[in-house]
Amino acid sequence: MDRVLVFSVPWLALFLVLTTTWAEDRLINPSQLEMFVDELPDMPRIHGFDVVNGVPKPKRLRIGMFKKEWKFHRDLPPTPVFAYGVSKNNATVPGPTIEAIYGVDTYVTWKNHLPSKHILPWDPTIPTAVPSTKKGIPTVVHLHGVIGEPESDGHAESWFTNRFAEKGPTWTKKTYHYRNFQQPGNLWYHDHAMGLTRVNLLAGLVGAYIIRHPKVEGPLGLPYGDEFDRTLMVFDRSFRINGSIYMNSTGNNPSIHPQWQPEYFGDAIIVNGKAWPHATVRRRKYRFRIINASNARFFRFFFTNGLRFIYVAADSVYLEEHVVTNEILLAPSEIADVVIDFSKSKSDTVILANNAKYPFPDGDPVNEANGKVMKFIIKKDKEVDTWRVPKKLIKYPSPELSSASQTRYIALYEYTSNTDEPIHLYINGKPYEEPVTETQKKGPQRYGM
Numbered sequence: 001m002d003r004v005l006v007f008s009v010p011w012l013a014l015f016l017v018l019t020t021t022w023a024e025d026r027l028i029n030p031s032q033l034e035m036f037v038d039e040l041p042d043m044p045r046i047h048g049f050d051v052v053n054g055v056p057k058p059k060r061l062r063i064g065m066f067k068k069e070w071k072f073h074r075d076l077p078p079t080p081v082f083a084y085g086v087s088k089n090n091a092t093v094p095g096p097t098i099e100a101i102y103g104v105d106t107y108v109t110w111k112n113h114l115p116s117k118h119i120l121p122w123d124p125t126i127p128t129a130v131p132s133t134k135k136g137i138p139t140v141v142h143l144h145g146v147i148g149e150p151e152s153d154g155h156a157e158s159w160f161t162n163r164f165a166e167k168g169p170t171w172t173k174k175t176y177h178y179r180n181f182q183q184p185g186n187l188w189y190h191d192h193a194m195g196l197t198r199v200n201l202l203a204g205l206v207g208a209y210i211i212r213h214p215k216v217e218g219p220l221g222l223p224y225g226d227e228f229d230r231t232l233m234v235f236d237r238s239f240r241i242n243g244s245i246y247m248n249s250t251g252n253n254p255s256i257h258p259q260w261q262p263e264y265f266g267d268a269i270i271v272n273g274k275a276w277p278h279a280t281v282r283r284r285k286y287r288f289r290i291i292n293a294s295n296a297r298f299f300r301f302f303f304t305n306g307l308r309f310i311y312v313a314a315d316s317v318y319l320e321e322h323v324v325t326n327e328i329l330l331a332p333s334e335i336a337d338v339v340i341d342f343s344k345s346k347s348d349t350v351i352l353a354n355n356a357k358y359p360f361p362d363g364d365p366v367n368e369a370n371g372k373v374m375k376f377i378i379k380k381d382k383e384v385d386t387w388r389v390p391k392k393l394i395k396y397p398s399p400e401l402s403s404a405s406q407t408r409y410i411a412l413y414e415y416t417s418n419t420d421e422p423i424h425l426y427i428n429g430k431p432y433e434e435p436v437t438e439t440q441k442k443g444p445q446r447y448g449m
Ligand SMILES: *[C@@H]1O[C@H](CO)[C@@H](O)[C@H](O)[C@H]1NC(C)=O
Pocket: 021, 024, 025, 080, 240, 242, 243, 244
């Protein structure tokens, strides 16, 4: 009897260890997560300007990157993430929305408070920022869509670690300067560190940035203000049953790149940091700036009750005239800026859905989980709506293309392994690390309005 006990206890312990490990590696089946239970969050809004005597003035911001936990769904355990925020307490995924004013400078000191160990697997066999001390996670912030000085662009090699302890070869300064001297529109900021961009973004380092031009946009009469003008940042993630973000740690070509997976697709569709949220809206017009912050997933959005989108701007510029459409196809990093008139809805709830195959255009069809995005609950009372969507929006001066003196053809090559999986990319036969071959002429700076 004793002998059996002596042997069975370690076996039982081993069995428990194995079950736990196996369980933690198992993924949440998205059908276990009830949809539309969390309310759509609005990310904190930070002004990139001060107002002095009614006049907007330049402002200095400090925004940190923190490791913390984030609840992506009511029934998911807290997920370790990397988040942007003014403080760790109010850091969010996505990060705060920065609202700037045309022509008024915004200065941001981006501060890296991340620990040494990444929460996701990364692959040192692709060109990657690796601190010589092996301490700290390299980060650098790129503001996508910005027209600005190279020193504030967030070049992949301008990375830095916690407390600026170590810096990449092209690092020049701590505080970035955004002149906001470009057409009003939508930009987004995200991590850009060499070889780590995909994992740092998947960990949560993304946020929206809006440039407003009250004189030009005000007269349009589009929905405006915190309630009616909102950003929707959409991305996909998969989760383990312990709540952590799942990323496959076996590469597509494990003998060449042990971990590197060139594309990421997740099972759950996340809007403003919540999986399939819901929002209660009034029976009137709203403006939504929809940013696709997925790694590889395209979205083709449509409403299940035929409600339509009024497209007013794409990426960082307005359209000359609005376009009414039943669906929106959005590639990664694209932004659709649309007005939705809920007074036109024939039902009191409507689902924003997605039917883009993944990978786009001929991958798998969507399923019950990734074919749904979020639900709108529309209040019954009809309201007087003072917002308008004029046919004519903003006409920009035509670009001066006639000054181009040379035409060059550029070939992008994707090298694949014998299993037809990508290994690396070359431009005109040269890898990214090669010295610069072109010196372009500085053009006229005609971004003003
Ligand atoms: C969740 O499980 C994974 C895989 O076993 C593990 O690496 C990770 O540390 C766990 N996370 C938490 C928060 O327990």
